[in-house]
Amino acid sequence: MRGTFIWGFALALLAVIVVGVSVLVAAQSLPSYDKLKSSQNGQMIVVRARDGSELVSLGPSYGKWVPYAQIPQVMKDATVSVEDRRFRSHIGVDPIGIIRSLMVRVETGHWRQGGSTVTQQLARTVFLNNSKTFDRKIREAVLAMALEWKFSKDQVLELYLNKVYFGGGAYGIDAASRKFFGHDAKDLSLAEAAIIAGLVKAPSRYSPTADSKAAVDRAAVVLQTMEEAGAITAAQRANANLQDVKQAPEAGQNSARYFTDWALPQLDLLLPDNQEPIEVWTTLDPGMQRAATAAVAANAPKGAQGALVSLDRDGAVLAMVGGTDYVTSNYNRATNAVRQPGSAWKLFVYLAALEAGYKPNDRVVDEPVTIDGWSPHNSGGSYAGEIDVRTAFAYSKNTVAAQLGNEVGFGAVAAMARRFGISTPVNTMPSMVLGTSDVRLIDMTRAFASVSAKGASVEPYGILKVTSADGQELYKRPAPRGELLVPAYVAAGITDLLQSAVAIGTGKAAQIGRPVAGKTGTTSSNKDGWFIGFSSGVTTGVWMGRDDAHAVPGLQGGTAPARAFAAYMRYAVAKRPVEKFETDLKLPDWQLEPDDEQIQGNPNDYYYTDDQGNMIPGGSNPGPGEPPVERGQPADNGGLVPADPPPAANDDFLDQATGKRPREGARSGQGGNVPAAPRAGQPGSRERPIPVN
Incomplete structure (x- = not known):
């Protein structure tokens, strides 16, 4: 007993000493009282709308x-x-x-x-x-x-x-x-x-x-x-x-949370190492957000979901609705869901056709066609015969879209979609012209916004600046620099077509009493309805459908989505001046046919190599056997010499340069530049047949 007591006392004393030393060391290592007061668990983020009002406060709140x-x-x-x-x-x-x-x-x-x-x-x-x-x-x-x-x-x-x-x-x-x-x-x-x-x-x-x-x-x-x-x-x-005891009314989980859920993860890229309390100033307009929420809720068919994205002319997100009720489902259908766009995809088909040389007034034939075993049909099953491109687009003629896609190449249509910001996989099967590739609403809205910007790229963004709790600016979005995606005349041409679709075509329900350009989209069995358009610098896309992709009776792009678009846009542009669209096709006079060089600048900025290997300015490039034009020499056509596009190097020169013999029948003096054949609808042309299996 005595030994047990002695050893027990010794162990207890040792434990007390160990604990005492541990406490003393811990006490010396503790922060000061002031530092403990200022320490926080987690990051506090206050999200503000563009008018400075608080949208939501996230993270721990310390009061x-x-x-x-x-x-x-x-x-x-x-x-x-x-x-x-x-x-x-x-x-x-x-x-x-x-x-x-x-x-x-x-x-x-x-x-x-x-x-x-x-x-x-x-x-x-x-x-x-x-x-x-x-x-x-x-x-x-x-x-x-x-x-x-x-x-x-x-x-x-x-x-x-x-x-x-x-x-x-x-x-x-x-x-x-x-x-x-x-x-x-x-x-x-x-x-x-x-x-x-x-x-x-x-x-x-x-x-x-x-x-x-x-x-x-x-x-x-x-x-x-x-x-x-x-x-x-x-x-x-x-x-x-x-x-x-009276409780304070709790702020509802409103639809602005769809926007904050999309925008705030971008802080990991903008301020990757910041853990201090911050205020995030966003592009969201509270009034427009309320109008967008109400428009979707009032027009979405029973049992269906709805989504809306609205962009300013520079890409600023003015409103975003990811569903009919954030509390029930916080899944953001505006940014995350991928659905088939239907005829809204024809934007890219006609952009590719316009870039290839078509014009709104050119004649096309609405008739049954078969391409690689695929035979598209128009809504209603009727065919209009010979019509112009504008009418074919306005009434969303599937057969004409198929013919144009086949002519310009389905790869060209896919490349155009990529160029305008479609980030999801795009197939190149013939049926792709009718919108069989899954897309996101925000991507489609971005593409239409780029058309509204006269062919310049638009990137959606939601964060204007980030400040610390004491007001120090930590991040400010740089001024956007839009890259020209298509020539201005192509943007004017597609705007002409989009305006006609609302004025006389499938998008009549989207009219708001001022110029509107847009396009409807409806998928098979009425599973998806789309309307995307723009007016007075605001571009808005609306999608409606069921999450399980089941059919929604009566759902078409020209019905509920177009009505929701109109209801929202009446509020969104009410305080903006009416803007008429620029739809005049102003082709450069130095071009026979539109091509990518127009995007890059004037031909005088280019240099060509003559037969002796000399670098000649583009505007002064003579054909073989023709006297060179001296730089600075005036010309009848205002300085662009020659009036036709400057010819490329001739075949003889290319054969010599590559070690080949001149091919038979090479025509000297033409530079190997064979004039383009007249297109359908132009003088001297014949309608080009569509391959039919």
Whole structure:
């Protein structure tokens, strides 16, 4: 017995020494009180609309720091009574509480009562995590004793009440008071303090916004505990009517969250290493967002979803709706869903045709065709015969789109779609001209916005700038620099066609009393309906359909989507001046046929090699055997010499350069440049037949 006592005493003394040294070392390594006050768990992000109003606050909310002297006594008493009744007497850990917890564990077989003190909870909140391991509990106890060693009881309680998590993203009593009751913590009543104190045990379960009855029941337990601890009298408990506590109205999870869910992940690229509280200023217009939400909700067919994206002329996202109800489904159909666009895809077919030389007035034939075994049909099954390109587009003639796609090449159509920002896979089967490749709404809207920008590329963006909590600018979006995707005359031509589709064609329901250009899209069996268009610098795309891709009776691009577009756009452009579209085809006079060189500049900027290897300016390139034109020599056609496009190197020169013999029948003096054959609809041309199997 004596030996056991001696060894037990020695081991206990050694443990005390080890713990004491550990606490002393931990106390010396603790941050100062001011640093502990300023430390935060997680990053606080306030997202603002373009007018400065707050859209949403994400991450932990700390509210204002409330000094100990200004914390209501009822809040202090409620916390100590329910969380740590012996707070004023222990050294950071409560041996009595630990023994009681162990006894309950032995009796019931489960951990029913926690032995953590307020100081231990503070240590866990500031320095540790919530893992239930023995190692973490040991470190928690050591840190708690170190906190008690270094700071006073009042300081510990002040830190605790300003840092502990109360649910709903609120850290500290001020954030909790503002979130749940709409006022700061200095004005907390006894009943409100009881509700807040009761949240610490299980913030999500007892949150007033999640379950008000559970919050009230838990607060009643807190009041009873306060009375038992002598913190309040029976009369005070009776007068604290929990049913009369008024909760602050909770901000709804509105459709702007679709936008913030899309925009905020971009911060990882814009500010990859920032962990400080920030304010993100976005492009979203609150009024337009409300109008967009209402337009989708009012027009989406029963059982169907709807999505909308609206871009300003520079790509700024003005409104974004990813579904009919964010609370029910936060899946963003505007940016994530991929669906077939139907005839809205014809934008790229006709862009490729216009770039290849077609014009809106050119004649085409709407008739049955078969291409590689595929035979498209028009909606309604009728054929109009000979019509012009404008009419074929306005009434969305599938057979004409198929003929044009076959003529310019399905690869060219796919390349045009890629050029205009389609990021999803594009197939080159003949049926692709009718929109069989899955696309995203935001990508299609971007493509139409680039047409509205007269052929210049547009990139959707949602973040204007990011500032720190003290207003320092951390990021500012640079001015956009649009790359020219197609010549201006191609953009004018497609705008002509898009305007006709709304004025006389399938998009009549999208009319808003001012010029509108756009295109409908409907997929087979009415699974998807699209309308995408622009007016007065605002481009908007609308999609409707079911998430399970089942048919929606009566859904067509020219019905519900077009009506939603019109309802939204009437508000979106109401304060903007009416803008007429530039639809005049102004072909450069130095071109026989449109080509990619027009995008790159004037032919005078080019140089060509003559037969002797001399570099000759493009505007002065003579054919073989012709006298060279001196630079600066005036010409009858205003300085562009010759009036026709400058010929490429002739065949003889190419044969000599490559070591080949001159081919038979090579025509000297023509530079090997064979004039382009007249197109269908032009003088001297014949309609080109479509290959039919």
